[in-house]
Amino acid sequence: xxxxxxxxxxxxxxxxxxxxxxxxxxxxxxxxxxxxxxxxxxxxxxxxxxxxxxxxxxxxxxxxxxxxxxxxxxxxxxxxxxxxxxxxxxxxxxxxxxxxxxxxxxxxxxxxxxxxxxxxxxxxxxxxxxxxxxxxxxxxxxxxxxxxxxxxxxxxxxxxxxxxxxxxxxxxxxxxxxxxxxxxxxxxxxxxxxxxxxxxxxxxxxxxxxxxxxxxxxxxxxxxxxxxxxxxxxxxxxxxxxxxxxxxxxxxxxxxxxxxxxxxxxxxxxxxxxxxxxxxxxxxxxxxxxxxxxxxxxxxxxxxxxxxxxxxxxxxxxxxxxxxxxxxxxxxxxxxxxxxxxxxxxxxxxxxxxxxxxx
Numbered sequence: 001x002x003x004x005x006x007x008x009x010x011x012x013x014x015x016x017x018x019x020x021x022x023x024x025x026x027x028x029x030x031x032x033x034x035x036x037x038x039x040x041x042x043x044x045x046x047x048x049x050x051x052x053x054x055x056x057x058x059x060x061x062x063x064x065x066x067x068x069x070x071x072x073x074x075x076x077x078x079x080x081x082x083x084x085x086x087x088x089x090x091x092x093x094x095x096x097x098x099x100x101x102x103x104x105x106x107x108x109x110x111x112x113x114x115x116x117x118x119x120x121x122x123x124x125x126x127x128x129x130x131x132x133x134x135x136x137x138x139x140x141x142x143x144x145x146x147x148x149x150x151x152x153x154x155x156x157x158x159x160x161x162x163x164x165x166x167x168x169x170x171x172x173x174x175x176x177x178x179x180x181x182x183x184x185x186x187x188x189x190x191x192x193x194x195x196x197x198x199x200x201x202x203x204x205x206x207x208x209x210x211x212x213x214x215x216x217x218x219x220x221x222x223x224x225x226x227x228x229x230x231x232x233x234x235x236x237x238x239x240x241x242x243x244x245x246x247x248x249x250x251x252x253x254x255x256x257x258x259x260x261x262x263x264x265x266x267x268x269x270x271x272x273x274x275x276x277x278x279x280x281x282x283x284x285x286x287x288x289x290x291x292x293x294x295x296x297x298x299x300x301x302x303x304x305x306x307x308x309x310x311x312x313x314x315x316x317x318x319x320x321x322x323x324x325x326x327x328x329x330x331x332x333x334x335x336x337x338x339x340x341x342x343x344x345x346x347x348x349x350x351x352x353x354x355x356x357x358x359x
Contacts, residue, residue: 011103013090014117021090021117023063023070043075043086043093051075051085053093059084063123064148072120074128082132087124096133099124100161107159110208113152121161122152125191134194141226143189153208155192155201163192165205168222174252183254185213186220190229202232203239210243220250221262230269233262 013021042050051057057078063070073088086093099121113122126143146152152166168186173179187209192201213219221229237244248259 012098012101013094014099014102014107014115014121015104016090016117018116023072023089023116023120045085046095046097051077058088061123061127063120063145065145067148070148084128084132087120089120096124096128102156102159102161105159107156109157110153110155110205113150113154113164118154119146119148121154122146122150122164122166125154125161125164125193126189129193130191143191146189150188153205155205157196157201162196163190163201163205165190165209167209168252170216180253182220182252184218184220184248184250185209185216186222186250186252186254188222190232203236206232206236207240210240210246217246218248218259219246220248220254220259223249223251225249225262225265230262230266234266237263237266 041053043053044050053075057075059074059076059081061072061074062068063072074084075086075088075093077083077085084096086095087099088094111118113119123145127145130143146166150166151169152164154161155163165187166189168174168182168188170183170185171181173181187206190202190205192205210219221233225233233247237247244263245261247262248254249262249265250260251258
């Protein structure tokens with residue numbers, strides 16, 4: 001394969017035809033080739049610094065969830081595996097910033113991800129840029145790598161990829177183990193790069209998501225919704241009041257007992273802390289009208305759904321074969337903890353009753 005300089009009309013890698021990009025080499029073969037081909041070579045950073053291209057500064061990354069056949073090599077700063085500066089594709093090293101660019105004028109606005117290189121850009125934005133380079137210390141959300149067949153759109157602006165969102169389509173499998181399928185379209189991930197934030201781009205992508213499914217009675221957001229995404233939803237639903245009854249935070253596969261209305265959740269978040277319910281409220285389709293009429297009493301603590309939890313991401317650890325992983329406080333754990341607390345409260349109540357009887 002030729003390098004980009006020897007191909008007329010090709011400025012950036014995303015503009016290469018898919019047949020010119022091979023991501024299926026075996027890792028052992030790639031590493032052997034890199035060590036031999038890049039011996040005594042360095043990569044020049046945008047600010048002029050240089051990084052040695054050697055085994056100790058290279059990590060192998062799997063591109064897609066559940067797929068070990070597609071991978072790329074990432075070059076990181078010496079002694080800091082989280083600071084990825086370049087990736088190896090098409091027989092040369094490309095900076096992360098250049099990987100985000102295109103010379104194709106037709107790539108403008110929201111474009112459906114279709115080519116293999118667009119999927120690489122989706123990976124870089126979700127796992128490298130959001131996952132590591134632009135990650136704030138207080139950020140608790142972490143995106144898992146997307147499956148190879150994931151439906152997504154990249155937002156292009158002025159020749160550069162500035163954001164994306166991905167969808168779990170209705171009818172697609174939740175995972176390969178239980179055989180359950182999503183019962184509604186679910187917005188799974190959404191991201192805008194830091195230099196392009198506060199310009200209405202997240203609202204633009206959310207509007208595109210809603211307008212893409214005009215016939216659907218309900219649309220979902222993957223549980224849990226981050227604080228930043230809640231703020232985007234608040235602004236969106238204040239403008240588009242017709243969508244308030246249609247957007248839900250859902251757990252897969254998205255049955256009515258696994259949904260929580262986003263607008264209702266926003267109103268509960270505004271209440272003073274002493275008035276907020278410690279549990280989320282599940283909205284059941286069969287009782288939807290009864291709730292509006294006031295015929296259904298508030299859910300008890302035993303019937304209410306689990307409280308919203310957030311991703312707990314351990315310290316970043318970037319090693320050969322993968323990216324940082326995260327853990328989540330699962331609904332089962334939340335329910336078990338709640339059950340333990342109720343049991344403890346019941347024991348204390350019994351002890352207090354015994355003391356009163358003694359007195």
